[in-house]
Amino acid sequence: MEDSKAIIEAIIFTSEGPVQVDKIKEVLPDVEKDEISRLLKELMEEYEKRGGGFLLLEVAGGFQFRTRADFSYWINKFLKGRPAILSRAAMETLAVIAYKQPVLKSEIDRFRGVDSGSSLKGLLERKLVRIMGRKDVPGRPIMYGTTKKFLEVFNLKDLSELPTLKELKDLHEEA
Amino acid sequence: MEDSKAIIEAIIFTSEGPVQVDKIKEVLPDVEKDEISRLLKELMEEYEKRGGGFLLLEVAGGFQFRTRADFSYWINKFLKGRPAILSRAAMETLAVIAYKQPVLKSEIDRFRGVDSGSSLKGLLERKLVRIMGRKDVPGRPIMYGTTKKFLEVFNLKDLSELPTLKELKDLHEEA
Amino acid sequence: MGYEVKLEIFEGPLDLLLHLIKKNEINIYDIPITLITEQYLSHIEMMKSLNLDVAGEYLVLAATLIHIKSKMLLPSPEENLEGEEYEADPRSELVMQLLEYEVFKEAATQLGQRPLLERDVFKRGSSAEEKNVDEGKDEIDVDLNVFDLVEAFYRIISTLDKTELMEIDMEKMSLTEKINEIMDRLAEKKKMTFAELLGGQLNKRMILYTFLAILELMRLRMIRVYQAGSFGVIRVALVMEK
Numbered sequence: 001m002e003d004s005k006a007i008i009e010a011i012i013f014t015s016e017g018p019v020q021v022d023k024i025k026e027v028l029p030d031v032e033k034d035e036i037s038r039l040l041k042e043l044m045e046e047y048e049k050r051g052g053g054f055l056l057l058e059v060a061g062g063f064q065f066r067t068r069a070d071f072s073y074w075i076n077k078f079l080k081g082r083p084a085i086l087s088r089a090a091m092e093t094l095a096v097i098a099y100k101q102p103v104l105k106s107e108i109d110r111f112r113g114v115d116s117g118s119s120l121k122g123l124l125e126r127k128l129v130r131i132m133g134r135k136d137v138p139g140r141p142i143m144y145g146t147t148k149k150f151l152e153v154f155n156l157k158d159l160s161e162l163p164t165l166k167e168l169k170d171l172h173e174e175a
Numbered sequence: 176m177e178d179s180k181a182i183i184e185a186i187i188f189t190s191e192g193p194v195q196v197d198k199i200k201e202v203l204p205d206v207e208k209d210e211i212s213r214l215l216k217e218l219m220e221e222y223e224k225r226g227g228g229f230l231l232l233e234v235a236g237g238f239q240f241r242t243r244a245d246f247s248y249w250i251n252k253f254l255k256g257r258p259a260i261l262s263r264a265a266m267e268t269l270a271v272i273a274y275k276q277p278v279l280k281s282e283i284d285r286f287r288g289v290d291s292g293s294s295l296k297g298l299l300e301r302k303l304v305r306i307m308g309r310k311d312v313p314g315r316p317i318m319y320g321t322t323k324k325f326l327e328v329f330n331l332k333d334l335s336e337l338p339t340l341k342e343l344k345d346l347h348e349e350a
Numbered sequence: 351m352g353y354e355v356k357l358e359i360f361e362g363p364l365d366l367l368l369h370l371i372k373k374n375e376i377n378i379y380d381i382p383i384t385l386i387t388e389q390y391l392s393h394i395e396m397m398k399s400l401n402l403d404v405a406g407e408y409l410v411l412a413a414t415l416i417h418i419k420s421k422m423l424l425p426s427p428e429e430n431l432e433g434e435e436y437e438a439d440p441r442s443e444l445v446m447q448l449l450e451y452e453v454f455k456e457a458a459t460q461l462g463q464r465p466l467l468e469r470d471v472f473k474r475g476s477s478a479e480e481k482n483v484d485e486g487k488d489e490i491d492v493d494l495n496v497f498d499l500v501e502a503f504y505r506i507i508s509t510l511d512k513t514e515l516m517e518i519d520m521e522k523m524s525l526t527e528k529i530n531e532i533m534d535r536l537a538e539k540k541k542m543t544f545a546e547l548l549g550g551q552l553n554k555r556m557i558l559y560t561f562l563a564i565l566e567l568m569r570l571r572m573i574r575v576y577q578a579g580s581f582g583v584i585r586v587a588l589v590m591e592k
Contacts (some may be wrong), residue, residue, distance in 0.1 A: 010228030010242040014472040053185030067185040095503035131569040171296040195352030242472045244465040270457035299497045328467045343456045
């Protein structure tokens with residue numbers, strides 16, 4: 001394949017959204033616009049003919065690779081199996097629980113300065129956190145702690161494997 | 176192209192990270208693992224032969240499309256991103272960790288002859304290095320190792336793809 | 351790499367020493383210690399005169415070099431007829447360290463020459479990732495890392511600025527862990543004997559923690575402990591929430 005065609009392909013490949021001809025022209029100022037369009041058309045035809053997993057399509061005034069619609073069933077199946085992401089709020093809540101367990105929700109809220117209700121619920125659902133019991137004070141509020149799954153996910157043998165804040169502080173101070 | 180091959184291609188195309196054979200098998204339970212591996216090999220060869228803008232490569236225990244290294248200049252120009260640079264200190268620290276993992280900070284410092292605190296912290300933040308646990312000696316110091324992201328960033332199938340220390344030594348002596 | 355050397359490229363004392371050895375075309379296994387020590391010290395002086403921060407490690411190595419030099423001035427063991435034990439070359443430890451460092455330096459160079467992601471090669475949607483750095487701060491990698499967790503806690507603690515919060519009671523952590531373990535075991539078996547719970551503990555400390563955990567759980571009314579008769583088996587059971 002000639003270089004300019006391959007470069008155009010690489011550009012479209014790395015871009016998140018559709019790529020306009022003008023944008024390609026900026027990267028390859030020596031290639032005429034007509035030539036860019038011709039190469040794009042060639043690429044589109046090649047992918048169509050090849051009948052692979054994705055195609056080069058013209059969308060929203062630009063060019064973009066998209067998976068073939070016939071495969072949506074399998075792609076959805078694949079994407080559903082992805083591990084979920086922990087939000088920053090969830091991570092903070094989890095950190096407070098890990099280091100301060102057994103800990104009350106009111107304490108977590110106080111540490112974080114915001115309500116941790118929804119993070120806490122998410123962590124409970126994902127079984128990273130669990131109810132450890134109730135504190136022996138009026139109202140008997142619920143105490144939270146981490147689970148065995150928490151240790152597994154973070155690759156810890158036990159809680160004493162957690163780095164202490166002093167250890168982290170040492171790294172920060174040397175920095 | 177046969178359907179299962181095209182579906183495999185589409186899955187890898189949509190995935191954020193490298194896709195493992197096991198993951199493909201989950202989506203296509205009727206296709207044998209050997210068959211999946213064979214199709215992947217065919218795809219890799221096809222892209223190689225085609226000489227387009229990107230290739231199918233094996234990295235970090237999975238498969239991923241990546242642009243050809245020859246086009247880095249144009250892609251950097253297109254993305255207008257400054258390529259991420261690792262300092263020499265960070266590279267040395269990373270090299271010691273890659274070869275000596277699980278390794279203590281005190282050992283890294285000794286090998287390099289300088290304090291590696293700030294490099295280490297930077298590598299942890301960039302997720303190239305992780306805490307692997309604690310060593311069972313007095314003080315229970317933290318052990319460090321490389322991550323899957325390290326393999327992804329450095330284009331490695333696995334750690335065994337790195338030249339051995341002996342090979343490096345020979346290489347150095349020849350130079 | 352041409353060696354028109356600027357001071358700041360040295361990654362540390364070992365790097366500087368290696369540079370001096372290369373520059374003088376010296377056999378690393380037979381370092382003329384007087385010459386190298388002189389050059390090393392004058393280099394440090396130069397760094398100081400340029401107001402560069404000379405890290406403590408440079409001075410430590412300077413001291414090591416001087417120490418080796420003084421040792422080499424003493425009569426060698428072969429000549430010392432009364433010396434019964436053979437003493438190794440005083441330079442050997444340093445040479446070992448230098449050789450090791452040299453290999454890691456090479457390893458670092460080799461790593462840097464690989465096709466790096468986001469520098470030489472790119473994956474699909476690379477431009478999207480750039481954006482995520484600014485906008486998507488809310489999401490953390492799927493690859494959960496203990497470091498992220500400690501960092502998160504550190505962030506919170508730093509804003510609180512209360513030093514007493516920095517202390518983490520490892521004893522309390524171990525106790526919590528025991529409580530978790532007992533609850534897990536009881537959830538599985540519903541009822542266990544006291545002996546069963548204490549059994550299989552490897553050391554006294556763990557037995558103590560288990561005992562304390564049981565007391566704590568009783569206090570929290572999470573478990574019920576009962577005994578059939580004065581010398582009967584002590585049984586432990588979960589208290590079911592209404």
